[in-house]
Amino acid sequence: MGIQKCKVCNHQFTYKEIFISFFNIFNRVYCSKCHTKHILMVYVRLLNGLLTPLLLFSVLLLPWPLSLLLIILDVLIFPYYARYHPAD
Ligand SMILES: [Zn+2]
Numbered sequence: 232m233g234i235q236k237c238k239v240c241n242h243q244f245t246y247k248e249i250f251i252s253f254f255n256i257f258n259r260v261y262c263s264k265c266h267t268k269h270i271l272m273v274y275v276r277l278l279n280g281l282l283t284p285l286l287l288f289s290v291l292l293l294p295w296p297l298s299l300l301l302i303i304l305d306v307l308i309f310p311y312y313a314r315y316h317p318a319d
Contacts, residue, residue, distance in 0.1 A: 234310050236270065237262040238317045249310035260315055269315035278312075 236243050242264040252260040258271035286305060290298040 233313050239267045240265040246310045249313050253309045270318050270319040272314045275314055
Protein backbone atom coordinates (compact mmCIF):
# COMPACT_ATOMS: atom_id res chain seq x y z
CA MET A 232 0.00 0.00 0.00
CA GLY A 233 1.54 3.25 -1.11
CA ILE A 234 0.63 6.47 -2.80
CA GLN A 235 -0.56 5.81 -6.34
CA LYS A 236 1.28 6.76 -9.51
CA CYS A 237 -0.29 8.32 -12.60
CA LYS A 238 -1.82 5.56 -14.75
CA VAL A 239 -0.76 7.35 -17.93
CA CYS A 240 2.82 8.59 -17.37
CA ASN A 241 3.75 6.75 -14.14
CA HIS A 242 4.44 10.04 -12.33
CA GLN A 243 4.29 9.61 -8.55
CA PHE A 244 1.43 11.60 -7.02
CA THR A 245 2.40 13.49 -3.88
CA TYR A 246 0.77 12.98 -0.50
CA LYS A 247 -0.44 16.59 -0.66
CA GLU A 248 -2.14 16.15 -4.08
CA ILE A 249 -4.11 13.11 -2.89
CA PHE A 250 -4.80 14.61 0.56
CA ILE A 251 -6.32 17.75 -1.01
CA SER A 252 -8.55 15.58 -3.24
CA PHE A 253 -10.09 14.09 -0.07
CA PHE A 254 -11.75 17.45 0.56
CA ASN A 255 -12.75 17.92 -3.09
CA ILE A 256 -16.37 16.78 -3.49
CA PHE A 257 -15.61 15.36 -6.95
CA ASN A 258 -12.57 13.41 -5.62
CA ARG A 259 -10.48 14.26 -8.66
CA VAL A 260 -6.75 14.57 -8.90
CA TYR A 261 -4.76 15.92 -11.85
CA CYS A 262 -1.32 14.61 -12.72
CA SER A 263 1.16 17.47 -12.38
CA LYS A 264 3.24 16.07 -15.28
CA CYS A 265 0.74 15.02 -18.00
CA HIS A 266 -2.36 16.82 -16.57
CA THR A 267 -4.55 13.73 -16.92
CA LYS A 268 -7.66 13.87 -14.77
CA HIS A 269 -7.97 10.89 -12.40
CA ILE A 270 -11.22 9.95 -10.67
CA LEU A 271 -11.52 8.07 -7.39
CA MET A 272 -12.46 4.40 -7.93
CA VAL A 273 -15.98 3.34 -6.94
CA TYR A 274 -14.86 0.86 -4.27
CA VAL A 275 -12.90 3.60 -2.46
CA ARG A 276 -15.97 5.85 -2.60
CA LEU A 277 -18.06 3.00 -1.14
CA LEU A 278 -15.45 2.36 1.55
CA ASN A 279 -15.50 6.04 2.50
CA GLY A 280 -19.30 6.00 2.36
CA LEU A 281 -19.34 3.20 4.94
CA LEU A 282 -16.42 4.40 7.03
CA THR A 283 -17.55 8.01 7.46
CA PRO A 284 -20.93 7.28 9.15
CA LEU A 285 -19.25 4.56 11.23
CA LEU A 286 -16.61 6.99 12.46
CA LEU A 287 -19.22 9.67 13.13
CA PHE A 288 -21.35 7.11 15.00
CA SER A 289 -18.30 6.13 17.08
CA VAL A 290 -18.58 9.56 18.74
CA LEU A 291 -21.63 8.18 20.59
CA LEU A 292 -19.92 4.97 21.71
CA LEU A 293 -16.33 5.92 22.43
CA PRO A 294 -14.84 8.73 24.49
CA TRP A 295 -14.70 11.74 22.16
CA PRO A 296 -10.87 12.11 22.09
CA LEU A 297 -10.62 8.52 20.80
CA SER A 298 -13.31 9.10 18.13
CA LEU A 299 -11.62 12.30 17.06
CA LEU A 300 -8.30 10.47 16.83
CA LEU A 301 -9.86 7.76 14.62
CA ILE A 302 -11.42 10.37 12.31
CA ILE A 303 -8.14 12.28 11.99
CA LEU A 304 -6.26 9.01 11.41
CA ASP A 305 -8.68 8.05 8.60
CA VAL A 306 -8.17 11.41 6.88
CA LEU A 307 -4.38 11.18 7.25
CA ILE A 308 -4.07 7.65 5.81
CA PHE A 309 -6.52 8.35 2.96
CA PRO A 310 -3.69 9.04 0.41
CA TYR A 311 -2.34 5.52 1.06
CA TYR A 312 -5.54 3.62 0.28
CA ALA A 313 -7.05 5.99 -2.31
CA ARG A 314 -6.98 4.52 -5.81
CA TYR A 315 -7.77 6.49 -8.97
CA HIS A 316 -8.39 5.72 -12.61
CA PRO A 317 -7.90 8.09 -15.54
CA ALA A 318 -11.08 9.83 -16.68
CA ASP A 319 -12.16 9.08 -20.25
ZN1 LIG B 1 0.65 11.70 -15.62
